Amino acid sequence: AHDTVEKTPVTLLGLGAMGAALGRAWLAAGHPLTVWNRTPARAAAICAEGARAAESAAEAVAANTLVVVCLLDDASVEEVLAGTDLAGKDLVNLTTSTPAHARVRADWARERGARYLDGGIMAVPPMIGVPDAGGYVFYSGSRELFERHRETLGVPAGTTYVGRDAGFAALHDVALLSAMYGMFAGAAHAFALIRREDIDPTSLAPLLADWLVAMAPAVHQTADQLRSGDYTKGVVSNLAMQVAGTPTFLSTAEQQGVSPELLSPYFELMRRRLAEGSGEEDLTGVIDLLVR
């Protein structure tokens, strides 16, 4: 049996797929848990495991100092918190948001007397509460609040504090997920290329995964070049060579009956950067073209 006396009690607003997973992790670790969900029936399962359901969001917020919110979007957070008294509360918002929304929410919470921490969850529900699953949460906002609840916040997943600016957790979250979608786009193009051939996608998949993993450390060189401002530093495959290779990719796509629409925008940026006289650089200069 867990010693619940010493564990920080948690209030959790939102019992969707992610909220329920978070709640279960706290319960399993012995944290007293008060929950509220718009659709009360969704609280039944977690209450059978030991959580206490509040009648309203206001009652749930009143129950504990640490209040964690995991709802669908910013609009639902606004709606749910509107009727609650946040004075003296430690508000942790794990709802996916934009950096601008997170900053507005932080000011809004402060005006109501709450300390505020924003979170960006880098995990899917099955990774929550599973040690070594690799999931973690970016946190930003009140450093004091993060330190005070570090242990409790670390129960469902790892924690990475990225700064006092409340928008930084969302920014890191979206940055990583954007890179992920770029990777998915590349993989989609790769699978499309072999789609009509007698090649088993399951034989391409491990090759693809290994290649992406082998290429991933290139981001460290990109970061180093951005920091130094020298985009030729350590360059292995320069931009001129890479642009010269792009017709091969486009011709292959055409031969395979595959639309180049995922690749073309990136190739166009590479060509523009080359046209600026940056042939000896790495691909890093493309970033400067993206930043308006």
Ligand code: FVH
């Ligand atoms: N699930 C995932 O894979 C991702 C992983 C990364 C982080 N996201 C973000 O987590 C937030 C919650 O996501 P979720 O998976 O729990 O989402 P749902 O299962 O759809 O549950 C949504 C909950 O929000 C409640 N809700 C929606 N609208 C309102 C509203 N207007 N007022 C009050 N509550 C609202 C909903 O309640 P109900 O439908 O059960 O009544 C659920 O509790 C999210 O930001 C992801 O981006 C998850």
